[in-house]
Amino acid sequence: MIRIELDEASLGATRIAISPLWDAFCSLHLAMPHRHPSRPYEEWVVRAREVLREDDRTHPLRLLIDGPHQFPDFMLPRPVGATAVETELNAVRTTPADVVRAGIAEHYAGLEDHPYVRPYLADPEGACAELADAYAAYWEGAMAAHWPVMRRLVEDEVLIRARTFATEGIDALFTGLESRAKWQPPVLELTKHxxxxxxxxxxxLLLVPLVFAEGCRLYSTDDPEVLTVSFQARGAGALRERPAERADSGDRLGLLLGRGRASVLRQLGGPLTTAGIADRLGLAPSTVSEHLSALAEADVVTRHRIGRSVYYQLTDTGRALLALLSGEDVLRAVS
Incomplete structure (x- = not known):
């Protein structure tokens, strides 16, 4: 268990940021041979394991995963909110030699001869360049095709969490974070081995939503100005090539509304954009938009704008409809 005590200054300055590289790192853990990923990741992991097995450029990443559990921040830089992985890879590639040596001294004292550590002391610039190349090869083979969908998921998460923080405060933000994080003011507890x-x-405090957080829990305490913690973003099911179809038998909601409209309604456990729902269901945004318009006219969903995005959410009528016809426990409002 990780326990992080947060004072008022830390809580008041809480921010949320995207990191494609942190997502890629967590996915590496999920791709290890001994792991049995849950359903959203089953199709993806076949390709990821193939990349790690067959692309020799990823060797530094395999060493990183097999090495000591604690590692310096330069191997996985603090997120800066970049949506392009190249920005984060450049940070790895251009790490100054003195930063590398300081990180090794802090985290790997006594392990200087470890085959995983030795290259960073012998040739800091070269070792960081090889690590960046390894990340790039893995990203190209296992992650790039999924990033447009992943980006939309985490951007939705940032907007929703920011709205929760702004309107309901830090307690509401932490309470709804995820099952592996427990908030007992002033301590945030993270389930870890x-x-x-x-x-x-x-x-x-910097919070980082990840689609692949099932792979591992990430936290970083090296930075003197920022303490960083990852959490699971919603909607990982969008990684599946084809969403699982519900059986027609007994689908009273589908019979009443039509299967397409019912599937849209079922996605709205929390606020989502048209594009976000389309990603999860594998439907055209125009089709989803048509369904949402009809549901909004029936007062089953409501819409609100955050910045340039329009988010849809169940009304009380929509929650009651799902509860009565689908047996889904959605009667409590979701922030």
Whole structure:
């Protein structure tokens, strides 16, 4: 269990940021041979394992995963909110030699001769360049095709969480974070196989939504200004090539509304955009938009704008309809 004590300054400065590289790193853990990914990742993992097995450029990543559990931030830089992985890869590639040596000294004292550590001391610039190339090869083979959908999922998550924080406060933000995070003010507890305690001090908290957070829990405490924690973004089912169809038998909601409109309604466990729903269902955005317009006219869903995006959410009528005809426990509003 990881326990992070947060003071008022840290909580007040909480931010949320996207990181394609953090998502890629977590997915590496999920692609390990001993792992049995849950359904959303089953199709993806076949290709990811093939890339790791057959592309020799990924060797530094395999060493990273098999190496010590704790590692310096330069191997996985703090997210800066970039939506292009190239920005983060450039940060890895251009790490100054003194930063590499300081990170090795802090995290790998006594392990200088470890085959995983030795290259970073012998040739810091070269080792960082090889690590960046390994990330790039893995990204190209296993992640790039999925990133447009993943990006939309995490961008939706950032907007929804930011709205929750702004309108309901930090308690609401943490309470709805995910099952592996527990908020007992002023301590945030993270389920992990190691035990550690940290005090944020004057550092601000940075939350990072990840589609592949099932792979591992990430947290970073090296930065003197920022304490970073990852969490699971919703909608990982969009990674499936084809969403699972519900059986027609007994689908009273589908019989009443039509299968397409019913499937759209079932996605609205939390606020989503038209494009976000389309990603999850594998439908054209225009088709989803047509269904949403009809549902909004029937007062089953409501719409609200955040920035340039329009989000749809179940009304009380919509939640009651799902509960009565689908047996789904959605009567409580979702922030």
């Amino acid at each position: 190691i035990d550690a305690e940290y005090r944020a001090g004057e550092r601000r």
